[in-house]
Amino acid sequence: MKFAFATTCLGLVSTVTGLILTYHQTDAHLHDKTLCEGKLDPSIVKEIRSYQADVDKIINHILTTEKGETWRQLAAFVDKHGPRFTGTTDLENAIDDRVKYFTDVVQLGPSQVHTEYVEVPRWNRGETEAVLLNAWEGGRNKTLGLLSLGYSVGTPSANGLTAEAIVVRSFDEMHAKPDSEIQGKIVVYNQPYVNYETTVKYRLMGASQAASKGAIAAIVRSVTGHSLYTPHTGMMTYDSKFPKIPGVCITAEEADLMWRKQQRGEKLRVFLRSTAHLDEKTVTSRNTIADLRGTEKPNEFVVISGHIDSWDVGQGAMDDGGGAAITWRTLQVLRTLGLAPRRTIRSVLFTAEEVGILGGEAYFAKHKKSAADVQYIMESDYGTFTPLGLTTAVKNDQARCVLQEALSMLKSINATALLISNSGPDIKQWFDIGVPGGSLYNNNPRYFDYHHTNADTPLLMLPDDMDRATAVWASMSYVLAQISVRMDHDAPSDPVQ
């Protein structure tokens, strides 16, 4: 998962205008069930409840007959392909693999599986190193644990630079200093971790903010509340008003070390070398789209989605292998069980989410004209830990109450909660024009421990959790595609031009 920024195209030099909030930190709240009393026609309630047998069949199949299969498929996929970074053939190979899966394993016909082109950047991590000079008694240096930030430029010379470092705990603290105190130095942000939404601003804008004061590089404490000497990467952006200077994240441990030293009056000197760079040319990637065609209304859609790309560290098992896996598995499970709903269930594996939600933007641009035909759009990009239900951004009561009634059928797996939340990086634009949609709601407080790190591997994913998440995904997409009524759309808050 990445934040969204509201620019078009590649957004390489854009400033951040809008952050997607995770549902932990917003004004998210559980839907009040009493609000639905008398809101739905009794015949709709009766109809929804008539699908309990199908839902039970889906749950039983996933949790018993094919127990652990989603985790096994995810692990096999990420263990084969490794990280799937935007602009690499590795990502394209992984996309080809999933096209093959939908045709060969799910056995969808050629007209039901296609890809759609998306122009994407190729940012190269290159080599990066940073050293705190004279860190210990006797003049010993300390190499810092770090990762360059996506879209960062490298140091002007491939031989690196050495400069005094100045540590601050906030933008306010830095801006309160005269420029002369920052000029020519490396700014180190040792910002406290509040939550992702709040703290990620240092990663996103730290370099340009430091450059606005004359700094020559920015080093940011990794955006996490829990570190075991774990550097995190992620995207940064440049404000075109200021010079582009390198941006890297170091471990929380070493940002705090430098801060403590400075507090004691020690002068800090840092060597930084980075060959990170962005290729001039873009390359072509693809969104992967597979349809389980509806029996009665093939041109109406329930869209389920996750993103297939990942950062270039770790294996992208959590972010967003898990979301992709429950999405591709949903089609397989429904096909295996012979459950063919009235509307089409469309699986979208978005590309290039991590580098600016490019796949999500391209899909929206191409398909927004058919927004009226989208019954519901769902995305999973906040982890596939123990599922609790769904989140939804929809505002009208009819849609909320249909969702609530549908979720009540997931009692056996304790996933009946409906959280009102505007979350969903790749699909947020659909919410803005009133299309009902939302995310998987799961118990994921550890999400940002692993986010964008080498620790994002299948080891952290639990097979039982993934089975339950798949059950939520398959059951709810099936029921919403099957019900006879259309879910009400909201009035568009940001109308399509």
Add this chain to the structure above:
Amino acid sequence: MKFAFATTCLGLVSTVTGLILTYHQTDAHLHDKTLCEGKLDPSIVKEIRSYQADVDKIINHILTTEKGETWRQLAAFVDKHGPRFTGTTDLENAIDDRVKYFTDVVQLGPSQVHTEYVEVPRWNRGETEAVLLNAWEGGRNKTLGLLSLGYSVGTPSANGLTAEAIVVRSFDEMHAKPDSEIQGKIVVYNQPYVNYETTVKYRLMGASQAASKGAIAAIVRSVTGHSLYTPHTGMMTYDSKFPKIPGVCITAEEADLMWRKQQRGEKLRVFLRSTAHLDEKTVTSRNTIADLRGTEKPNEFVVISGHIDSWDVGQGAMDDGGGAAITWRTLQVLRTLGLAPRRTIRSVLFTAEEVGILGGEAYFAKHKKSAADVQYIMESDYGTFTPLGLTTAVKNDQARCVLQEALSMLKSINATALLISNSGPDIKQWFDIGVPGGSLYNNNPRYFDYHHTNADTPLLMLPDDMDRATAVWASMSYVLAQISVRMDHDAPSDPVQ
């Protein structure tokens, strides 16, 4: 903290004959307070309770007047000296620093501060790298996160070696295979983490066990229940019956990756290069001893201790900077408050614990003849997280009941528990000859997350916890040094020769 092995001298080629258990995993149990009913003379109980005012003075001073001071001193110390590895001048500089602290800050006279020589090895980590070849689709390699193990030899060539790797989950699984399946290969242990005591055997003996089957190197999953792509180091031992082959720990994430690949029938090939080596010559280090001389019985001792050396990664803030800090701080606090007990309180900062408990062994060898004069011996090497009280290895009721009564004065900081446990790496030999002693009892389930890693820094230590731990240490050592009665010793289970 390190395991103990029951060899003398440097123990470089010894097999492991005894592991120190942490108090989480043993038959440790809370002392039953009812067992003390009527066991202590009422006059002793009355006397102990008369020290409540002194104890409150100590607690108030540490938690209020000098709030956060133990953490500040620890951070300043480890931020100045960094890792303090046995055999380095860095450790000796840190020892000089503490000698100066005891004389200049605590203001103990020259006759109250001294060091005692200990011959120690110099093991060199050198450079180490390991690569899983052809890890990902398209033939991409994956560099593994790792740390060499203490005492490991390097690869026969500094250019490294490349061999097939075979993953096992247990010694039993490996030994059940014919030698021909292991011969010439690299054994990778992907053992599940049960607890430190159980699982550390793979780190300790994995190389020699693999060598016994003809393997040419051993790669061990780091000994931890929680990884954020965090390699752990620690000591290993060689069994002289088998060839010495390199031993390294990799991250849990990558041990599991290799296991999953092998489970799917993939052949694994690994490149391993290590220049780790042990110097032929030993060097001299020192135990640091500072006495707050007793007013009435200067030749009777309450010994408090921690170890000053650390691994050569991270900063050794938890293991065992915390134990050392509460020990040095105890003397400072009592001096500042003018609290001079009847017996001597001796602070011992052991050297070379991590590489075989060498400082603890040297101290025991030198001082065991005065065992009868030791009133109580305490060590802190299991963390200085929220203190709960003390552990004790003593068996007799009188000593246990004196401890229980003394601990009851710590009610205001919720640290009144007495845990019966045989734990204490550097002081266990004293228990074996019946000297009453034990460890700080603290709430430390996260201890082995940080143990022997780059994440062992002041960031994980909480000032409030350290204040409370200091209060336990200072209060209990003061009371035990002050009480008029001698604590009963147990009959020696392992009599001194």
